[in-house]
Amino acid sequence: MQAHAVTTPHAPGSQSALRLRNRQAVVHALLTGGPATQADLARTTGLSNATISNIVKSLSQDGLAVTEPTTSSGRRAMSVRLQGTRAVAAGIDVGRRHVRVVLTTIGYEIIAEDSHSLPIGHSADEGIEAAARLLERLVAEAGVPRTSVIGAGVGLPGPIDRRTGTVLDGAILPAWVGTSVPDAFGERLGLDVLVDNDANLGAMAEIAWGERKDAQDLIFVKVGTGIGAGLIIDGRLHYGALGTAGEIGHTTVDPQGPFCRCGNRGCLETLASTSTMLASLAPSSTSALSTADIVRNGLDGDSATLRVIDDAGFVLGRVIATLANFVNPQVVVLGGPLAALGDVLLEPVRRGLMRHAVPVVGETTQVVTSSLGDRAEALGAASVVLRHAGLSPSLRSLLDGKHN
Amino acid sequence: MQAHAVTTPHAPGSQSALRLRNRQAVVHALLTGGPATQADLARTTGLSNATISNIVKSLSQDGLAVTEPTTSSGRRAMSVRLQGTRAVAAGIDVGRRHVRVVLTTIGYEIIAEDSHSLPIGHSADEGIEAAARLLERLVAEAGVPRTSVIGAGVGLPGPIDRRTGTVLDGAILPAWVGTSVPDAFGERLGLDVLVDNDANLGAMAEIAWGERKDAQDLIFVKVGTGIGAGLIIDGRLHYGALGTAGEIGHTTVDPQGPFCRCGNRGCLETLASTSTMLASLAPSSTSALSTADIVRNGLDGDSATLRVIDDAGFVLGRVIATLANFVNPQVVVLGGPLAALGDVLLEPVRRGLMRHAVPVVGETTQVVTSSLGDRAEALGAASVVLRHAGLSPSLRSLLDGKHN
Structure with a gap:
């Protein structure tokens, strides 16, 4: 904080x-x-x-x-x-091409929400400025006093140094590398700012807004150009020694498999990321495809697309089996753009899980797709603020009656 | 309890x-x-x-x-x-061929310890009777009043139903299956009894008695005829939805590998358990070998033994890499009979970890062998009693001054 x-x-x-x-x-x-x-x-x-x-x-x-x-x-x-709008949290999700902001009350009601396009390769300043303007507009439209905003959570794809909140190399936002997110956002917004990566915030969103709020042990797996996981253990996000917990994209699946950008071979990402799926589909396609095409063609029953989804889903299920054997969660939630495939994605993932988990884990671990769509990160960011609100100076002075 | x-x-x-x-x-x-x-x-x-x-x-x-x-x-x-012997915990470790009992003070000092042989295939009654007699002897020898014993922890190899404390099928103690350990031991000893499996207790022993007591996130991996792990997360043992967390022996390493007793193929246990190592060494050996021979011959530099240790250690390191990527612990402790190999085992395990973990995890995750030897389970069982002592009626009445 x-x-x-x-x-x-x-x-x-x-x-x-x-x-x-x-x-x-x-x-x-x-x-x-x-x-x-x-x-x-x-x-x-x-x-x-x-x-x-x-x-x-x-x-x-x-x-x-x-x-x-x-x-x-x-x-x-x-x-x-x-309840009420005396204390409101902001959730900000910065992506490669967008920024999204949500405002939620202290009672977890969503009172405003919108997103804005950003150019690919945008600078941190551009992104922060767009987020700030969107936030001010939403605050005005929702009719809440600006002083009600007790803090902002910020979600970014890719690695963040947990001690400093600095964007690390390897992120999908190259122009943001080295930016201290809490400092830069905090200065522009005049708010306490918490930052985390997309998979962790997706997990937070699930226990705050998703359909398995009751789960004490939940794993959120985000499948996109990268594959990451957020681990809720005993009702709380698990970070581990360095804050890197939930790294599943570089699980070795096939030691003789394709070379990975991490320097290893046969990592899960080389077999099941959206980039890999698009590359597999390219030879049989007459035009350039996007992730949205995988979803549309998969739902339409296109046989090449279904085969690619089947292969990726099965190997994803195998790695989820390993993770479920280790952690024994109640539920695994699949998020990211492919979640819109629903059962078309879930079927091969569940098959991979059943094949590779120990029987009792395979039979009892629920696997679902997220119902939060592309709002998951911004909602998770807002929920992080609410979870930490007891520590927030703004809420503290509100509780202290100084604003009365 | x-x-x-x-x-x-x-x-x-x-x-x-x-x-x-x-x-x-x-x-x-x-x-x-x-x-x-x-x-x-x-x-x-x-x-x-x-x-x-x-x-x-x-x-x-x-x-x-x-x-x-x-x-x-x-x-x-x-x-x-x-300090002092006004409140003492008992740790009991039941194995295929032995029972071991330790007595420790509320200040974590070990005041008595011994083990006793049991016949392979012994019944639960035989085992409990031997444990009870050993416990009474140690209490007498240590000169502490029997009423000072505030509870007993019991460790058993293999699966235990966490809700009831009942030994499940698949355990290394076939004649114990169906026994409710807290009931059976509790009745014989007149004590509150807690029960857990060997890998979980090994992990508890490490944070109470081992060399990395400071670690908040620690994984204990026990390699024996089976391979299991105990996960300390945020300073506490992690059980998961069903209590099966830490299942690493059936991680799929090679989907076309040897068939496993679990019905799957290429599980870690088929490649790195002591049984597999003994089977690999059998053709080149003139007499029947035991796990103790692997340790002795490995330390003596026997080339066939070293190759078998190398192969098993490297694949164990690969699975530890996956687990470390997910959980990001400070330290992984290897326990069980092979821990006595020290660097001879650690070298290939660390090589497998470095090869297969993401770089920052491979470089920073410490891997060590346990210094607790075959006392780990009994010590872990005693520490479980001490950790839960605040809940214990015996300690409560002691704190209440009723024994004064």
Whole structure:
């Protein structure tokens, strides 16, 4: 999390510091666990029922939460959920040819969303400027005060140095290499900025907005010109020692296979990326094909396209089997442009999984395509802000009542 | 955790209940994080310095902790560590031909340890009886009161149903299949019993007793007649949806390779287990070989043995590369009987890792052999008890001062 830290004006042991910390604890519990009864909140936070009741009352008065009648274990209870536009998160997804921005409330409601074209090879400045303008326009259109925006998440395809937020070599955005994303975006937007790669944000989006929000262990696999994965383990994104966890594109499938840009041979990417699929289809095609053509022709039942999808899907299923054997997730979600193929892609992937996983894992690991489409990265970026909102100075000062 | 729950005699909101909960929090912090200063303990538990000071004083009086002078950020401070034999954990490792028991204090000191032979194909009753007698002997020899033993961890090779603690088919102990380990051991020993498989316990032993206690993400790979892994992620054992996480023995390495007992082809186990190595060496050997012979002949530089180790090690390194790409651990620890080969095994494994991992992972993932030898499982079993000791009724009643 980047700069702009507001130092607390309270002595650490004071009543007001305690009050702020308790409000933060309740908001954090609601942000990460979703709507809850007051009794649930008391259990999660360790605070007394009376304290929870006071905090919920003041959050409602501040326009940050609402209470609704519900039943819990057969008894009537009040369910508390965050809501309203007093605190809003921005999600920004920068791609090779586009920038997309979403605005979501603290209650995970999407209130504005749009995208804008960018030229291939655009500079970081161009991309940041386009994102900033789009963000300001959406804030204005949504009619929320600019001060409600508590932070921005930024998603970029490819490797990012986790310690500094700097774009590393090998990214699909060559002109961005060396840019410190939190600094550059933070300065232009005047916001706290968090950054992560597309596969990690896709995974975050699935547990916040997808159809398997309940999954504690979920793997998101993004298939595009590269192949990457984001690992949710125990409900949280797993980064590993260097922040490179989820590297599946360079799994050796065939040690004598095609040479890969990484210097190895027979990596998954050489056998199942969209670039490989397009290269395989080129000889039998009269015009230059795009990934959209693979999706359209696959859904139309074109036999060459189906064979290419079948081969790529089966080998992808084999690598997913290895990953599922290791991690034993509840669900694997396929994202990226090919997700639109639905069952046409899922069938060979599931066949590869069943063939290569140990039986109990093959039979119980659910494999689905993402329902979030090309919104996954921007939504994931917004959810990262919400998950970390307890740490955000903007939300902290809001909870502290200084904007009241 | 199994039965024998002591219901607390305190009203949940009472002073004495609060006092017990705070003592539990401090003990839990010391059990999982090791020795700490009082200021550290205040930070970790959220309790005030005065409360921490009182709790530490009473834990010392009860013979559960000691304080020692230390320096923290250049200042003098008191370091607190758990010690003494008022609370002792038992670790029990049952193998095909042996049972091993260790006793460790709440401060992770080993105070007694021994093993006993068992006939191949022994029944669960025989094994449990031998373990129980060995445990009672060690308790007597160590001179600790039997009531000090707060629980027992049990390690078994092969699959265990995580929900029930029942030994599943496919285990190396055929006569144990169907046995509920926590029930059977718990009844005989009169203790809370936790059970896990050998690879998971090996991983637990490494972060409690091994040389990389600092690692947050660690993979323990046990190579024997089977090959399994235990995954420490974010400092905790990762189980996954069904509890089968860490299944690496059936990673497909060569889809046209040898048929495997799992019904697949070319699994890692068909290429790198000790059984495969022994089968490869059989034609060139005049007498029947054992795993101990592989170790001895490998260390002696026998060329056929070295070639077999080289082939198995390289393919093991390839699968470790895939796992390291996915999980990005700080360190991979090789355990099981072949660990005694040291560099002779590590060299081909590291070569396979460097060849097949993405460069940054290959260069930074440390691969070592375990220094714990055949004590790993029993030590891991004891550490599971200590990690969960905060939940143990025996420790709870001890903390509650009822044995004073």
